[in-house]
Amino acid sequence: IAVPHLGRLQKxxxxxxxxxxxxxxxxxxxxxxxxxxxxxxQYPVVQGDAKFGNLYGxxxxxxxxxxxxxxxKILAVWSGEVPLGRLDKEIAAALKKVKPR
Numbered sequence: 001i002a003v004p005h006l007g008r009l010q011k012x013x014x015x016x017x018x019x020x021x022x023x024x025x026x027x028x029x030x031x032x033x034x035x036x037x038x039x040x041x042q043y044p045v046v047q048g049d050a051k052f053g054n055l056y057g058x059x060x061x062x063x064x065x066x067x068x069x070x071x072x073k074i075l076a077v078w079s080g081e082v083p084l085g086r087l088d089k090e091i092a093a094a095l096k097k098v099k100p101r
Contacts, residue, residue, distance in 0.1 A: 008042075011042065020043040022045035024047050
């Protein structure tokens with residue numbers, strides 16, 4: 001998934017409850033910081049590790065995307081490139097199920 005597209009999704013659906021969070025699985029925080037200096041992310045990016053990855057069944061390849069519901073349950077998992085239209089449809093469907101605040 002392209003970083004700019006995820007930023008657009010955050011902007012489009014943020015008021016409905018979508019929160020895009022990037023998890024860097026780089027080996028060192030320095031590598032992550034270097035990437036953050038080069039690429040403008042419109043959403044937060046945090047450093048992950050193997051322990052974090054194991055919470056989601058392990059990270060066995062990148063890119064890996066998770067759609068997680070407000071209850072913390074995984075709604076969808078995509079490995080590799082995902083057609084943008086599919087991602088958009090799944091997010092829109094998940095947000096329809098979210099109760100208004």
